[in-house]
Amino acid sequence: MKGKMLAYLLVLALLVTMVSGCGGTGTTAKTQPDKPVKDxxxxxxxxxxxxxxxxxxxxxxxxxxxxxIYDSLVNNDKSGGFVPSLAENWTVADDGVSYTFKLKKGVKFQNGEEFKASDVVFTVNAAMKSPYLASIMDPIKDAAALDDYTVKFNLKYAYSPFLLVLTRIYMLNEKAVTGAGNNYGQNPVGTxxxxxxxxxxxxxxxxxxxxxxxxxxxxxxxxxxxxxxxxxxxxxxxxxxxxxxxxxxxxxxxxxxxxxxxxxxxxxxAIHLTFVILNNTVKPFDNKLVRQAINYAIDKDALIQIVLEGMGKNAQSILNKLTFGYSENIKGYEYNPEKAKELLAQAGYPNGFKISFKTMDGPLKKGAEVIQENLSKIGVTTSIEMCEQNAFNKDMMSGNYEMGNMGITLIQDADSWDLVLKTKGGYNWERYSNPKVDELFSQGKKLTDKNERLAKYEKLVQIVNDDAPLVPLFHKMxxxxxxxxxxxxxxxxxxxxxxxxxxxxx
Missing domain, CATH: 3.40.190.10 (Periplasmic binding protein-like II)
Incomplete structure (x- = not known):
């Protein structure tokens, strides 16, 4: 959101005829403007x-x-279910491996082009190649236009969160995207x-x-x-x-x-999580004991009071109660600086170490300052480096950092965390890799039985908690x-x- 200031003043003046009388004497009709309409x-x-x-x-x-600017085929409703958006309706095959969508007719993109099944196919094919979306698109084998207003998705396997994924896939116009080329991000066209x-x-x-x-x-x-x-x-x-x-x-x-x-x-x-991200490929965070020590060293409850005025929940793991896969059985790291010191000594850092900490302005900066003080108590000296958000994201993606804090919001299913925690996840900025976790993600997404999926994700989250590739801080209200x-x-x-x-x- 950028550039010169422009003040808008759009006033719709409605002329209202008013007739008043005094002592039986009529007056000339008057007009006066109504309250300006906010536009x-x-x-x-x-x-x-x-x-x-x-x-x-x-x-x-x-x-x-x-x-x-954009629309998806389906949207979430207030009850957590799904309602049509660009889709008119849909059907699911008995085996759960294909979905057929009827599209609304007469929908126009902002460039005047009609929205058709070919645009859905183009969007899906492009999303499959996107580093940001490839992970969540992985269960999709292909999409085919049966006619201008019918599109069929073929999945690699029955995938329970499929409709949830579709709420995050915004439909693109092939003509607009190909015509703009690399400049499309500054000239978007949606429905x-x-x-x-x-x-x-x-x-x-x-x-x-x-x-x-x-x-x-x-x-x-x-x-x-x-x-x-x-x-x-x-x-x-x-x-x-x-x-x-x-x-x-x-x-x-x-x-x-x-x-x-x-x-x-x-x-x-809200399903938002604020966390400390650790670069698992650089010293000392390539050592699990050090990562666990950082988890023990941060006073999350104090952080919630100072940063959120108490308006948040201590994060026991990456998941909160609104996300499918959450389990009350998962217990996180309690604040224990003495335990943190012990782990650092075991890892070969009895006197602590120095590290840079990248953050952004606002609550994240305030949180970084609290964490800086917490870590000083276990001998870890942090130098806070302020970043603008796009620069921060670029550094995270490229691995040009040691430690930082950020927030993330994913869809309400544990499977979406494969973006962050799977070895080849598009948002695996902490560069975490555990073949067991990769396998559990692969297994969990293929299950259709709710209880089996819950058990699989509970096991996965417990492993992640133990590996401590990041530090879940809080789920804010x-x-x-x-x-x-x-x-x-x-x-x-x-x-x-x-x-x-x-x-x-x-």
Missing amino acids: LIVLAINADMGSLDPLHTSTIVDNMIFKN GAYKFVKHDSGQRVVLERYDGYFNGPAPIKNVEFKVITDSNTTQIALESGEIDFAFGVPAISIQGIKANKALATHEFD GIYFSRKDLKVGYIDASGYLKVAEMSWEK
């Missing part, structure tokens, strides 16, 4: 967008914007309620209502995702009216915002903030929402 919403995001090509990015910020207008680097992304949207025009015409990297500045902008919606403010400010009659809070159950007169629609467990479901009170 702009400004949403604050904490980092600039990387790319609006779903094949080449998967950051939370980019996904916030994706939801408004969504809003079309891309411009990206002012480092400042904002501007969208405009797509009047040809198949579900009808959205209530609000203009959308601006404004980049504000500092959470304190976000709070000030929200309270002053500079922005209308915030995805986050300092935790210490939440109670004050709740007391502000001009503002509203929107709380929801989802809470967003807005102007009081802004109606906000459904927020899913990933924290994503659609501006098309938002409107200003009249």
